[in-house]
Amino acid sequence: MRELWNIFYKGLFEQNPIFRLALSLCPALAVTSTVVDSLGMGLAVMFVITANNTVVSIFRKYITPEVRVPVFITIIATLVTLVQLVLSAYFPKVYASLGIYLALIVVFAIILARAEVFAVKNPVVPSFFDGLGMGTGFCGAMLLIGIIRELFGTGELVGHVIFSPSWYDPALIWILPPGAFILIGLLIGFFNMLTEASEERKLEKLKKEQLLSEADGGAR
Secondary structure, X not given: OHHHHHHHXXXXXXXXXXXXXXXXXXXXXXXXXXXXXXXXXXXXXXXXXXXXXXXXXXXXXXXXXXXXXXXXXXHHHHHXXXXXXXXXXXXHHHHXXXXXXXXXXXXXXXXXXXXXXXHHHOOHHHHHHHHHHHHHHHHHHHHHHHHHHHHHHHOEEOOXXXXXXXXXOOOHHHHOHHHHHHHHHHHHHHHHHHHHHHHXXXXXXHHHHHHHHHHHHHHO
C-alpha cells in the first residue's frame, strides 16, 4: 500500500506535470482564466491519463514496440472523444469554453509519456495510481492557477465577489495569457525553492545520522 501511495504522491509534487516537469503548459496558459474552466480541463486530463494508463497496462503484453505509439494515440483519442461527448451533452458551457483545447488533450506530452515510461512496463494497479497521481497533480496545478488568475483578474471566484470593487481595482493582465505566463513562472520558481529546501533538510538529516553512527561506533 505504501508503494502505491508513493507512486501516487510523486505526481502531486515531485513530478508535478506543470510545476516540476513543465509539460502541457498550453492549456495552463489558455484555459485557466476562470476556476470553472481550469477545473473542467484538469478533470478531463485526469480521467484521460488515468484511463489511458489502465488500458495500456491491461494490453501491454499484446502491444508490440513497433506500433506502440499509434496504439497509445488511438486509445487517448478514443478517451478524449468520450470526454468531449459527455461535456457537450451535460456541460455545454464548459465544453464551449474549453473549445479546441479539449481535442488537443490527444497530443499532451504528459499522457503519452506516462504510457511510454510507466504503464507499458507495469501491472494495472500501479499504472492506475501513476495516472491518477499525475492527473491529480495536473488538475491541482490548473486549479491553483485558475484561482489566482480569476481572483486577482476579476476580484471574484465562481461568481462570488471576494475583493470589493470599492477598494480593489482588478488587474486585467491576470486574465490575459501574459499574466498566466508570469504566474506559472513564479509558481515554478516557488516549487523549485521548496524542493531545494526539502533536499537540504534531507541532506542535513543524513549528515546528523552519519555523525551519530560514527559517534556510536567510536564509543564502542
